[in-house]
Amino acid sequence: MTASNGPVVIRTATGEDWAQIFPFFSAIVADGETYAYPDGLTSEQAAALWMERAPSRTDVAVLEGRVVGSAKMGPNRPGRGDHVGTASFMVDPSTRGAGVGRALAAHVIDWHRAEGFSAIQFNAVVETNTAAVRLWQSFGFEIIGTVPAAFRSRTHGLVGLHVMHLPL
Known part of the structure; x- marks a missing residue:
């Protein structure tokens, strides 16, 4: 699957793409503001x-021949919960503001619709990640709850994790 959103091309990730994903994955995790992956x-x-x-599946966003973002998506839960999707996104910090996150977001929503999911649920959007919260809200996601003090932000200390939902 390949899609284009202006200069951003989104396609299925390959094993060869990992060498370009890992540096920004590592930087984002080390930043300590958006993902609860171990350091x-x-x-x-x-x-x-x-x-x-x-x-x-995992897809990549390519800008000017370089992998600058990635999204993984699929069922939020197996079995009786597999009709609701979920996704995670990372954008290379050096390209923030170039529309990569917006292009990935539109792509992921379109993919879930095409695959027959009834909704998308994000389980853990860090409440202080206001750019991401605004992006998801601009696509119609609603905050349906916040788990207080569930994330240890390097900058803000204990902050909440939003559960966000979009019916499809």
Whole structure:
């Protein structure tokens, strides 16, 4: 699957893409503001967490021939919960503001619709990640709850994790 949103091209990730994903994955995790992954993951450990297998998938956003973002998506839960999707996103900090996150968001929503999901649920959007919260709200996601003090932000200390939902 390949999609284009202006200069951003989104396509299925390959194993060869991991070498370009891992540097920004590591930087984002080390920043300590948006993901609860453990610090110090090896490339292999991180790839096992990020590179999904069917029925889920991982895609990349390519800008000017370089992988600058990635999203993983699929069912939020197995079995009786597999009609609700979920996703996670990372954008290379050096390209923030270039529309990569917005392009990935639109792509993920379109993919979930095309695959027949009835909704998308994000389980853990850090409340102080206001850019992400605003982005999801601009696509119609609603905050349906916040788990207080569930994330240890390097900058803000204990902050809440939003559960966000979009009916499809």
